[in-house]
Amino acid sequence: MSFWPNADHWSVKIPLDTPHRRLEVLADTGVVQLRDADFECPASEYEALEYMDWKSGGDTNFAPIATADGELDCRGFWDKGKTDKDAVWTSNAAIAPSIKNYVDGVGANFGRVRTIKLEPQDREAAIRSLHRDDNNRFNPDDEGWVVRSWVELTDNPDSYMLVMDNDAEGLPDPTTEMRIPLHKGARFVVDTQRLWHVVVHTGSAPRYALITSFESGPVLDEWIQREMVSPATV
Structure with a gap:
């Protein structure tokens, strides 16, 4: 491996x-696999969105939906004090x-909603963008932890999201x-x-997916319990 994150x-x-407040269902692995989506977002919708050149996790563009x-802005909510x-x-x-309609249907408090357009990248290139998200900046201590959900809009069965927990040094x-x-149609929730x-992403064309931030709490937990394949498995 030519690159690996270090303490810096x-x-x-x-x-x-x-x-x-956190979800018990995410306590073990930090991931919950949901049943495949029972709705389809037509390509005519997600391709017509206004995308912005914003890099995260590779050669990416994002279309801010919420x-x-x-405003159409890819910056973190903390830039607006939220x-x-x-x-x-x-x-x-x-x-x-x-x-x-899908996001509203979850019923939980949501933050950023956006679609990602990711160009192909092999594992070695992807590892260079391995990171954790700063989801909870300014989040009051007595409120719910913010996690993220994904819905895959294009079909890339040989591509995968790689996730790893932390070692003793936080790497x-x-x-x-x-x-x-x-x-x-693949759906999952990740801390x-x-x-x-x-x-x-091993494909030859861009991969599109929906990414939504949700607040942990009873509403999100109930939705996950209804929708998950089995607790914390992928």
Whole structure:
């Protein structure tokens, strides 16, 4: 391996242990696989969104569908003084009603909602972007921990999200590696502030997926219990 994160990686500084309310279903592995989506977002919707050149996890572009203030902005909510919750729909939401209806249907407090367009990258290239997310900046200690969910919009069965837990030094532990398959309709919830993650995309065309931040709490827990394949398995 030509690259591996070290103690100077910016992710290491992101807090892991906090008093926030968390979901028991994510306590073991940090991942829950859900049943495949029972709806389809037509390509005519997600391809028509307004995308922004924003790099995260590789050669990526993002279409913001809900943001801190309803503006088309890929920056973290903290730039507006907010936690990644209580989002406002953007003009992109009207272009992709199937996505808006899906997120609203979960019922939980949501933050950023966006689709990602990721260009192909092999494992070696992907590892260079391995990271943890800063989901809970400004999140009051007595509120729910923010996690993220995915819905795969394109079919890439040979691609996968690579996730790893932390070793004693707060670096990715290769012995904990899990691979989440990215076939069309695949859905999963990940504690991305806890787990190091990146996507290995072996396809020949861009991969599209929906990413949504949700607040941990009874509503999200009940939704996961209804929708999951089995607790914390991938």
